[in-house]
Amino acid sequence: SYLKTISAVSGIEDNAALSQSQLNLSLTEQGRALGLTTQSLSNQILNYFDGSKVQSYQRDSDEVEVQLGYPGSSQASITDLIDTQIRLDDGNQVPLSSLANISSGFTEQEIVRIDAKRAVYISSELNKESLSATELVNQIKTELVPSLEQQFASLDISFAGEAQEQEETQSSMLVMFVMAMLIIYILLAIPLKSYVQPVLIMMAIPFGIIGAMLGHWSNDLALGILSLNGIIALSGVVVNDSLLLASRFNELKLEMGSITKAINQACRDRVRAVLLTSITTFVGLMPLLGETSRQAQFLIPAAVSLAYGILYATAITLILIPVLLMIHEDIKGLIQRSKQSLVGVNEH
Structure with missing residues (x-):
């Protein structure tokens, strides 16, 4: 409901659903007084209408069973059921209608069990x-x-079909995302020759994900499998802007000898490239975001993740990465001065 x-x-x-018709039999007081039980009554009726095995013999290579019961034409007649003679313990026979109340109803066609628990699927x-x-x-x-x-305290609820497939896909994509992050880190660490700078560069990725989520919210879209595909692709793209700044900073740091001047100059040198790269990517995806054809609807979530994630991450990158680089250099300088102080103390 x-x-x-x-x-x-x-x-x-x-x-x-109660789709299978059935007849319900319940013993009357007279039936109980005559010594009948529900089990004995049901056994006699089943034997009459389903037949009971009375003999088996061999015919050539086949074994033939002889069953005793009502003819097939009588099995479909409710009147025959009512007039069925039930044998009592003393050998007398009494009509079923005198021993039991008969009513019709419906029941479930089959009962499904999973792990010995009754299961209902919708x-x-x-x-x-x-x-x-x-x-x-x-x-x-x-x-x-x-x-x-x-x-219902013992109730277990599980979702199958498309919902289950999406959950399994999301789990596998989470593993793929972690692997992608590891590969990106390795690819950044090798040319930069640093363990810390790749982490600083990858700090733009969470802000790109936030931008992707904001893009879905502003376009009234739900996060789905294709959205996650777009986020994974976004993670590899947003690091480009940060890499441009970090690599230029490393070059200028050696030339200028001043951390502050190197960061300022790196931002001025790379701001145009960073903005043009991000804006052109966003503008290139805009026609797809506005497409109304049915074929394009499958690509729009991924395009929203990529477009809005890049746009949001770029704005954060131009502020966050220089700050993180400055903090990193300050910490490195502090560690070096501490080491020099310890060396000086040991020499004295």
């Missing part, structure tokens, strides 16, 4: 233009699951 209130959900199906169609699978799952977890778990 909860899913029916969501307009984007349709075609709801479950395996708990499936539906989802209009992805109105609501994504991730958003629907989050909505259910927030609004419905807590009340169900409070009402």
Whole structure:
């Protein structure tokens, strides 16, 4: 009933529907007084209508079973069921209608169990233009699951289908993201010949991710698999601007001998390249962001991650990276002076 209130959900199906017709039999007081039990009554009825094995014999290479029961034409008749003669312990026979109350009803066609627990599954169609699978799952977890778990303490709820596939994909993409970060660090550490500067350069990546999330929010998009693809691609792009600044700073530091002057000059030399690189990338992706065709909708989340992430990270890079480089050099200078002081003390 909860899913029916969501307009984007349709075609709801479950395996708990009472679709299989059945007849219910319950012993009357007279039936119990005559010594019958529910088990003995059901055994006799099953033997009558399903047949019971009375003999088996060999015919050539086949074994033939002989079953005794009502003919097939009688099995479909409720009247025959009502008039069925039930044998009592003393050998007398009494009509079923005198011994049991008969009523009709419906039951589940099958009972599904997973790990010995009874399982009920619910499936539906989802209009992805109105609501994504991730958003629907989050909505259910927030609004419905807590009340169900409070009402049924032993209840286990799991999400399958597209939601499960997305969760598995996100887990694998997290591993890929970590591997990408490690590879980027190695590729930066080798030419820079430093263990610390690659970390400073990669500090732009979290701000790029923030920019990607803000871009999704401003465009009213949900974070999905393609969004994560765009974020992974973004991580390799946003370090370029920081690398331009850091590499130019390293060159000027050796020439000028002054850390402050080297940072100022590096920013002036590279600000145009940094801005042009980021702005041209953003402008190049803008036509895709405004595309309304169905084919382009799959690429828009990745393009939003890349475009807005680069734009936001660039603005932060021009401020953050020079500051971090200055702090790094100050710490290096402090460590060197401390070492020199210790050496001087040891010599005295």
